[in-house]
Amino acid sequence: MLERESNLKAWLYLAPALLLLSVFTFYPLFNSFYLTFLVGYNYLKPDKIFEAYTLVGNFKEVLSDKLFHQALKNTVVIVFVSVPISVIVSLLIAVALNGIKKLQGTFQTIFFLPYVTNAIAVGMAFAFIFNTNYGLVNQFLGWFGMDPVKFVTLGATWGTSMIALLVYTIWGGLAFKIMVFLAGLQNIDKQYYDAAKVDATPRSRVLRRITIPLLSPMIAYITITSFIGAFKAYRTVIGMFGASLAPPGLLPKDSLITIVGYIYSYIYDTAPGAISIAAAAAVILFVITLVFTFIQMWVSKKRVHF
Amino acid sequence: MEDKNTFIDKVKDSMSKFTEKVKVSAKEFWSNLKSLFVKGDGEKEQKRLSEKRRRVIRKAGIYTFLLVFAIIIIIPFYFMLITSLKDVDKIYEEIPPSLWVKFKDMMFINYKASLENFDYFVYMKNTIVVAFFATMGVLVTTILASFAFARLNFKGRDLLFLGFLMTMMIPGEMFVITNYLTVSDLGLLGKEGGLFSGLVLADGSQSALQANIALITPFMTSVFYIFFLRQAFKQIPDELYLAAKVDGTSDFKYLRRIMVPIAAPTIITITILNMMGTWSAFIWPNLVADDEKYRLITNGLRKAFSVVGTGERPAFNLQMAAAMLVTLPLLVVFFLLKKYIMRGVSRSGIKG
Numbered sequence: 001m002l003e004r005e006s007n008l009k010a011w012l013y014l015a016p017a018l019l020l021l022s023v024f025t026f027y028p029l030f031n032s033f034y035l036t037f038l039v040g041y042n043y044l045k046p047d048k049i050f051e052a053y054t055l056v057g058n059f060k061e062v063l064s065d066k067l068f069h070q071a072l073k074n075t076v077v078i079v080f081v082s083v084p085i086s087v088i089v090s091l092l093i094a095v096a097l098n099g100i101k102k103l104q105g106t107f108q109t110i111f112f113l114p115y116v117t118n119a120i121a122v123g124m125a126f127a128f129i130f131n132t133n134y135g136l137v138n139q140f141l142g143w144f145g146m147d148p149v150k151f152v153t154l155g156a157t158w159g160t161s162m163i164a165l166l167v168y169t170i171w172g173g174l175a176f177k178i179m180v181f182l183a184g185l186q187n188i189d190k191q192y193y194d195a196a197k198v199d200a201t202p203r204s205r206v207l208r209r210i211t212i213p214l215l216s217p218m219i220a221y222i223t224i225t226s227f228i229g230a231f232k233a234y235r236t237v238i239g240m241f242g243a244s245l246a247p248p249g250l251l252p253k254d255s256l257i258t259i260v261g262y263i264y265s266y267i268y269d270t271a272p273g274a275i276s277i278a279a280a281a282a283v284i285l286f287v288i289t290l291v292f293t294f295i296q297m298w299v300s301k302k303r304v305h306f
Numbered sequence: 307m308e309d310k311n312t313f314i315d316k317v318k319d320s321m322s323k324f325t326e327k328v329k330v331s332a333k334e335f336w337s338n339l340k341s342l343f344v345k346g347d348g349e350k351e352q353k354r355l356s357e358k359r360r361r362v363i364r365k366a367g368i369y370t371f372l373l374v375f376a377i378i379i380i381i382p383f384y385f386m387l388i389t390s391l392k393d394v395d396k397i398y399e400e401i402p403p404s405l406w407v408k409f410k411d412m413m414f415i416n417y418k419a420s421l422e423n424f425d426y427f428v429y430m431k432n433t434i435v436v437a438f439f440a441t442m443g444v445l446v447t448t449i450l451a452s453f454a455f456a457r458l459n460f461k462g463r464d465l466l467f468l469g470f471l472m473t474m475m476i477p478g479e480m481f482v483i484t485n486y487l488t489v490s491d492l493g494l495l496g497k498e499g500g501l502f503s504g505l506v507l508a509d510g511s512q513s514a515l516q517a518n519i520a521l522i523t524p525f526m527t528s529v530f531y532i533f534f535l536r537q538a539f540k541q542i543p544d545e546l547y548l549a550a551k552v553d554g555t556s557d558f559k560y561l562r563r564i565m566v567p568i569a570a571p572t573i574i575t576i577t578i579l580n581m582m583g584t585w586s587a588f589i590w591p592n593l594v595a596d597d598e599k600y601r602l603i604t605n606g607l608r609k610a611f612s613v614v615g616t617g618e619r620p621a622f623n624l625q626m627a628a629a630m631l632v633t634l635p636l637l638v639v640f641f642l643l644k645k646y647i648m649r650g651v652s653r654s655g656i657k658g
Binding site for chain 1: 324327379385400402450475488497527529607
């Protein structure tokens with residue numbers, strides 16, 4: 001009797017969250033899978049007609065779509081270039097921050113800034129910084145005798161605009177990683193360092209033999225979650241290049257499209273069947289992130305240390 | 307008025323404290339630097355000095371490294387600010403761009419122009435309405451659910467919690483696709499049919515209420531915040547709960563009087579993060595708010611950018627003024643409530 005009563009009470013406390021999650025989280029999970037099996041689904045019609053069922057038809061269409069290839073290529077470049085660089089740089093910054101006492105708080109605040117800002121607003125600032133004639137980057141390159149590079153303006157190539165996007169992505173990714181690494185470093189037991197001091201171990205060795213091994217579970221965790229996060233890149237592209245997802249000029253529209261950008265382009269498309277293409281692409285993205293999640297679980301089970 | 311003065315005093319105070327700190331650091335740095343070039347007598351003294359020298363050089367290296375990256379982090383904000391205050395002709399004449407504008411040359415009028423062609427206050431009002439109701443929803447649903455997960459025993463608790471956590475690793479687009487169809491089915495997009503289709507405007511287009519319902523309801527709860535708050539609730543000792551039980555305090559009273567106040571810092575963190583999230587929301591409003599006049603601040607910014615960002619001579623100063631208008635409130639909130647925000651973020655990282 002008593003148990004049943006407390007059961008009921010618990011469900012009452014859960015009810016508001018559960019109701020909203022059922023409608024906007026749990027149901028979509030199944031429905032989005034279901035959508036991938038429909039052909040010519042038209043949700044605008046009141047009776048929601050579709051032509052036929054298909055098992056892999058939508059997936060086939062996505063995987064053979066040139067635009068998806070472009071999206072996959074761009075996303076993979078963003079993931080595998082920006083994440084390793086930002087992990088290494090933020091680790092170095094965190095170690096440096098941990099080694100100082102004066103102004104530590106001030107630096108910490110500065111490094112945190114990118115986290116609290118608006119991706120679109122800062123993307124616009126970056127677009128201007130990379131402007132060919134009036135931006136800072138080309139001025140800087142000029143000091144080294146380089147000719148102005150067209151990054152985001154008329155005449156930009158895929159490579160140059162990707163470089164600008166990567167710089168912005170790395171810049172935006174530092175804050176979170178620095179904070180987490182710093183918290184991790186501050187949790188390392190001081191006695192390891194004291195022991196190293198007694199033995200007069202050189203600093204570089206302390207970093208390689210104590211700090212990094214002890215921090216390795218966190219490094220692995222951050223790296224993998226950052227891979228997952230970077231696979232969802234989209235807002236950075238919108239911020240820098242706008243809805244055309246490409247710099248103006250030579251390049252075709254959508255040259256810098258990402259997987260998420262691809263999904264949205266099909267959500268916006270109201271033609272029958274388009275939503276199923278979007279769903280299929282979302283499932284592909286899900287599978288990719290699932291693979292990384294399993295790697296993450298496997299790595300954390302192995303407890304990387306040395 | 308008094309409030310304002312104390313605020314200014316506070317700012318002044320922290321400024322002077324900061325400059326003091328920098329001064330002391332600089333003095334110490336200088337004396338260390340000088341000591342590098344002092345010749346010592348005797349072998350022992352020499353050795354001590356060389357050790358000191360190495361230490362100072364190392365410290366200088368660390369600070370230089372941090373300073374370089376701090377500048378890299380600040381440059382976009384600074385360039386945004388300085389450009390927003392320039393005259394547009396100046397931007398086009400000055401190559402290379404100057405990094406300073408004299409106070410008398412600062413074009414504060416850019417902000418006025420930007421406010422106007424941006425419709426800033428319309429977007430601001432929309433954003434505040436959506437942020438307020440979504441955050442209220444989040445607070446109510448997460449506090450209740452976290453309490454159930456942290457304190458109450460019920461069948462299937464751990465399994466349900468695991469189910470909640472699993473949804474966190476699923477890309478948001480999986481949800482967005484169906485949620486878009488759901489709000490469309492509910493008649494919230496100004497199309498025919500659906501529960502809320504009665505709310506359309508006379509001409510059959512989406513009403514403000516419909517747009518707001520579509521913007522708010524999907525974001526009235528969050529698995530991540532439930533997880534986050536449950537952690538905080540779990541740290542409150544069981545003894546407190548049992549003692550309250552013995553006294554005959556009801557669960558709800560205990561939650562309200564004991565748990566919520568104790569977990570207040572976490573609840574404040576959730577409130578701030580959620581408000582800031584709405585401020586930066588872009589994709590969902592773009593999708594479900596049919597008309598520009600219902601959309602949120604970031605959508606407005608992107609639109610303002612495309613209005614003044616095309617043609618032969620884009621008005622970079624107005625673009626950057628618009629970007630500043632969106633960035634500045636975030637920075638103000640950040641500096642006022644730094645403690646809560648940074649705490650929340652470094653905690654959320656250690657969840658693994």
